[in-house]
Amino acid sequence: MTKDGQKVYQHGTLALLVPGLFDGTMKLAELLAHGDTGIGTATGLNGEMIVLDGTPYLVQANGQVKTLSAETMIPFATVHFDQPQVEFAAQGLSMQALGKQILAKYPYHNIFFAVKIVGKFKHMQTRAVEGQVKPYPTLVEVANKQAVFEEADSQGTVVGYFAPELFQGMAAAGYHLHYLNNAKKMGGHILGFEIDQAQVYLQPFATIEQHLPVDNQEFMEHQADLESMGQQIKSAEEAD
Ligand SMILES: [Zn+2]
Numbered sequence: 001m002t003k004d005g006q007k008v009y010q011h012g013t014l015a016l017l018v019p020g021l022f023d024g025t026m027k028l029a030e031l032l033a034h035g036d037t038g039i040g041t042a043t044g045l046n047g048e049m050i051v052l053d054g055t056p057y058l059v060q061a062n063g064q065v066k067t068l069s070a071e072t073m074i075p076f077a078t079v080h081f082d083q084p085q086v087e088f089a090a091q092g093l094s095m096q097a098l099g100k101q102i103l104a105k106y107p108y109h110n111i112f113f114a115v116k117i118v119g120k121f122k123h124m125q126t127r128a129v130e131g132q133v134k135p136y137p138t139l140v141e142v143a144n145k146q147a148v149f150e151e152a153d154s155q156g157t158v159v160g161y162f163a164p165e166l167f168q169g170m171a172a173a174g175y176h177l178h179y180l181n182n183a184k185k186m187g188g189h190i191l192g193f194e195i196d197q198a199q200v201y202l203q204p205f206a207t208i209e210q211h212l213p214v215d216n217q218e219f220m221e222h223q224a225d226l227e228s229m230g231q232q233i234k235s236a237e238e239a240d
Helices: 029-032 095-105 139-143 217-221 226-238
Strands: 007-011 035-041 049-050 055-059 065-069 077-081 086-091 112-126 149-164 174-181 188-206 207-211
Touching: 007 029, 007 149, 029 077, 035 149, 049 077, 049 112, 049 149, 049 188, 055 139, 055 174, 055 188, 065 149, 095 149, 095 174, 095 188, 112 174, 149 188
Parallel strands: 007 207
Antiparallel strands: 007 077, 035 049, 035 077, 049 055, 055 065, 086 188, 112 149, 112 188, 149 174, 174 188
């Protein structure tokens, strides 16, 4: 397979997590054939996944970080081959300020792009959701039970994506970023940060490959409640 840096690959959708379809539907080995960098979650929403240089790490709600085996099944993940197009240095910026600056400087608001930030953070705040067992609760109920982690003077890597508002449901509209510190002891789904000194890398995508779990009966038979979905995604992604 050629490593097409202009393509982002996603298995599952954020929308299927909203009503609680948390069963893993793809092996990590298969997912990682489509990218060496990315984010996702594990079966039962058991933590926050971040893929760095081809290695999948899971930050669990108890704060522990582990690497995942190739056999691990995942319900939702997005990956790409790390080939950044844009690089710049950033200092003293919050997550919100950096996000705005990127969209003001680059004409990327209608496309998916990857964000990678490597460096030092004055402050990093993350969360990890707690693993669930069947019958699964909804995404909002799980997000309310998350554990929150904070680290000052943290050195590490941020990986994630920007999705245009148009794709709310397929992904989380706006930025969706995960973190792992260099010691691989702290990370998760980012709630906020302040950059001390870091390099920011952006990778715009021309192609989105959306893979769906066609072998999962529950998914195939599910009728999505689109009216409440957008609100539930906002509430779950921004919960703190
Ligand atoms: Zn996340």
